[in-house]
Amino acid sequence: MERQSRFPDWTTLYEREPVEKMAWYCEELDPDLAFELNQRHLSQGRFIDIGTGPATQAMELHRKGFRVTGTDLSKAAIERGKKLFRDIEFVQDDIVNSKLRGQWDYAFDRGCFHCLDPKDRPRYVETVAGILHPGAFLFLKTFSWKESDWGYGPWRFAPQDFEDLFSRYFSLVSSKETVYQGALPKNPLALFCTLERKA
Numbered sequence: 001m002e003r004q005s006r007f008p009d010w011t012t013l014y015e016r017e018p019v020e021k022m023a024w025y026c027e028e029l030d031p032d033l034a035f036e037l038n039q040r041h042l043s044q045g046r047f048i049d050i051g052t053g054p055a056t057q058a059m060e061l062h063r064k065g066f067r068v069t070g071t072d073l074s075k076a077a078i079e080r081g082k083k084l085f086r087d088i089e090f091v092q093d094d095i096v097n098s099k100l101r102g103q104w105d106y107a108f109d110r111g112c113f114h115c116l117d118p119k120d121r122p123r124y125v126e127t128v129a130g131i132l133h134p135g136a137f138l139f140l141k142t143f144s145w146k147e148s149d150w151g152y153g154p155w156r157f158a159p160q161d162f163e164d165l166f167s168r169y170f171s172l173v174s175s176k177e178t179v180y181q182g183a184l185p186k187n188p189l190a191l192f193c194t195l196e197r198k199a
């Protein structure tokens, strides 16, 4: 029997399926990001939403007052975003082979990093370090090592993984055990981390 592949084909998924049915679909701003922004009194500056997908997070960040860029591997997701959300800049971009130019004050990654092939993680870290200025924050949400491995879907992480993977360019400011809100009957266990770009 053929084993289910770990991830969907991102390029065709957004052509075939309504976003509302996707496991990660969440209309509200991710509550862990909302909490972090409130705690830090952040409401303006340039935000990049990496792997923006349905762009609900990008839109909510725009509503909060940020200038937002949403990027995704999927052309269909980017075209949909451009049509629906005119106030957001959308760029089709593979974050591990990126053509992004510029510097952002904040980055949000809700579910892109944990989908990458492990061998691409160092490239991701270098790229994101390159597009954030010193002192900028990367807010990262992934599945937690406490969630069981279903044999498909996202990789799981512990806080120490972020220390190990990001320490060349980032300091791990905080990490918290939480859940990944979406369209699944039960929210999977997740980690929400704040990382600060080193000088």
Ligand SMILES: C[S@@+](CC[C@H](N)C(=O)[O-])C[C@H]1O[C@@H](n2cnc3c(N)ncnc32)[C@H](O)[C@@H]1O
Residues within 6 Å of the ligand: 010, 024, 025, 026, 050, 051, 052, 053, 054, 055, 056, 057, 071, 072, 073, 074, 077, 093, 094, 095, 096, 109, 110, 111, 112, 115, 116
């Ligand atoms: C689990 S979904 C999360 C979508 C969105 N962040 C959200 O929370 O609704 C992961 C997203 O990452 C995108 N993605 C996967 N690999 C990528 C890559 N190498 N570069 C950019 N985006 C990627 C997928 O197309 C998909 O939209």
